[in-house]
Amino acid sequence: MKKNIYFCLVLIFIISFSACNKLPTGEKDEGNILAKVNGWTLTEKEFNDQIDSIIKANNGQAVVPVAVLGLLNRTFIPPYIEEIDLSSTEGKQLYLNLMINLELLAQEAQMRKLDQEPDIAKDIRRTRIEILDLALLNEVLKKVTITPLEIENFYENEYKKTLENINQRKVREIVVDTEAKATGILVELLQGADFASLASIRSIAESAKDGGDLGYMVYQPNKKFQKFWEVVLLLDKGQVSSIFQDPVTKNFYIVKIEDIKKGEPESLSKIYDQLEFLLRQKKSVEAIDDLIADIKSKVEVEINSKLLEN
Numbered sequence: 001m002k003k004n005i006y007f008c009l010v011l012i013f014i015i016s017f018s019a020c021n022k023l024p025t026g027e028k029d030e031g032n033i034l035a036k037v038n039g040w041t042l043t044e045k046e047f048n049d050q051i052d053s054i055i056k057a058n059n060g061q062a063v064v065p066v067a068v069l070g071l072l073n074r075t076f077i078p079p080y081i082e083e084i085d086l087s088s089t090e091g092k093q094l095y096l097n098l099m100i101n102l103e104l105l106a107q108e109a110q111m112r113k114l115d116q117e118p119d120i121a122k123d124i125r126r127t128r129i130e131i132l133d134l135a136l137l138n139e140v141l142k143k144v145t146i147t148p149l150e151i152e153n154f155y156e157n158e159y160k161k162t163l164e165n166i167n168q169r170k171v172r173e174i175v176v177d178t179e180a181k182a183t184g185i186l187v188e189l190l191q192g193a194d195f196a197s198l199a200s201i202r203s204i205a206e207s208a209k210d211g212g213d214l215g216y217m218v219y220q221p222n223k224k225f226q227k228f229w230e231v232v233l234l235l236d237k238g239q240v241s242s243i244f245q246d247p248v249t250k251n252f253y254i255v256k257i258e259d260i261k262k263g264e265p266e267s268l269s270k271i272y273d274q275l276e277f278l279l280r281q282k283k284s285v286e287a288i289d290d291l292i293a294d295i296k297s298k299v300e301v302e303i304n305s306k307l308l309e310n
Helices: 002-019 044-057 089-111 118-141 148-164 179-190 195-202 206-210 226-232 268-296
Strands: 033-037 040-043 063-065 083-085 167-176 213-217 252-262
Touching: 033 044, 033 089, 040 044, 040 089, 044 089, 083 089, 118 268, 148 268, 167 179, 167 195, 167 206, 179 195, 179 252, 195 206, 206 213, 226 252
Parallel strands: none
Antiparallel strands: 033 040, 063 083, 167 213, 167 252
């Protein structure tokens, strides 16, 4: 469902952008014009570019579900057609008809001055803002470059140094479904029972087959619940926790820290692509921040924060 929503948003952007592409007569090669609706023209290249963009947004698949082609797709595409092959002549014709029908409706709406109604005008402006924002950001971000030397420096000065300040904890866990069971196990541990052996016999977690061993862990909130990390990060080497509960599953936990060590960096060659991606993201954010700061320095921005108070 999320994939369809994302794809639909991408498609809306593609169609919206092309719908604004009205050029004066004579600026396009008449021999390449695929369709005309009053002052709106669509060239063969523009149409093919849209098809390519849709296929790219669909993970490179030319067969596209009709359900993600827009809100009005079922008005113009027969209900028995569930997918369109945009690599075929028939599929392209169906999509071209959809574009033309959408343009006809939009022009008729303008003739009736529906675009001047306050709520609709606001929505149109919002879409226009998004298109312009994307165009400007694309112009800025395509200038962001990453050199091999920058990646090497990023590896030495940020990645490795960050790992040096992060402790990895080797954790074992025992998970049971009642507090009474957890209390009994904790008593046995305090009396000297082996944690791994009890985990293998009593724990209901997947880790039981490994004696409760979760390996070396660093804080990753998406992998365990917050209370788990609060307990694990406070324990020293060799310590066993008291009983605590997962607020979602309602299961009861006991954990032990078997070892604590500094992070060990991977080789540069192994994580080169990941570091390049992270560095590009970092420089992109910086470029956007610089752009916003530069624009703000030229205009006056007024904010009444008191209106946000409850």
